Amino acid sequence: MQENREVVVSVVMGSDSDLPVMEETVKVLEEFSIPHELYLTSAHRTPERTAQFARGATKRGVRVIIVGAGAAAHLAGVIASQTLLPVIGVPIDATSLRGMDALFATVQMPGGIPVATMAIGKAGAKNAALFAVRILALGDADLLKKLHVYIRKMAREVERKHENLKK
Helix, strand or coil: CCCCCCCCEEEEECCHHHHHHHHHHHHHHHHCCCCEEEEECCCCCCHHHHHHHHHHCHHHCCCEEEEEEECCCCHHHHHHCCCCCCEEEEEECCCCCCCHHHHHHHHCCCCCCCCEECCCCHHHHHHHHHHHHHHHHCCCHHHHHHHHHHHHHHHHHHHHHHHHHHC
């Protein structure tokens, strides 16, 4: 994790067991050289810690918060209720309901408390980072160029795989 520059994206988890999924977020942020941090807190077990984190994020320079949580998955909504920063939720498969409980808890926010919700698991974690990149690129021409290169690279990869099918 990059620690020498001001943190721009905070990657928050409700449990250390969420790290294998949220590492996908970190990989993308590192690919784009976006300064980030990892933060562990719980909406239910450490509510005051969670509120303090959310309320102080803007002052610390954070511009986007990505939150991974499983089960009841109230963490993204609790954080969104305490900050004006964009919050992106990543539902994690942590129970016998295979992440559906986390998906519904993350996506079904009351009006006025927006949380952008991604897919369950690693694909959602990757897309959360890419969504954060898109948000940040609105005010950063260099980051926008990197995003265009990334998208072209994905397209070339599909074309390469197509050509391999013909062989």
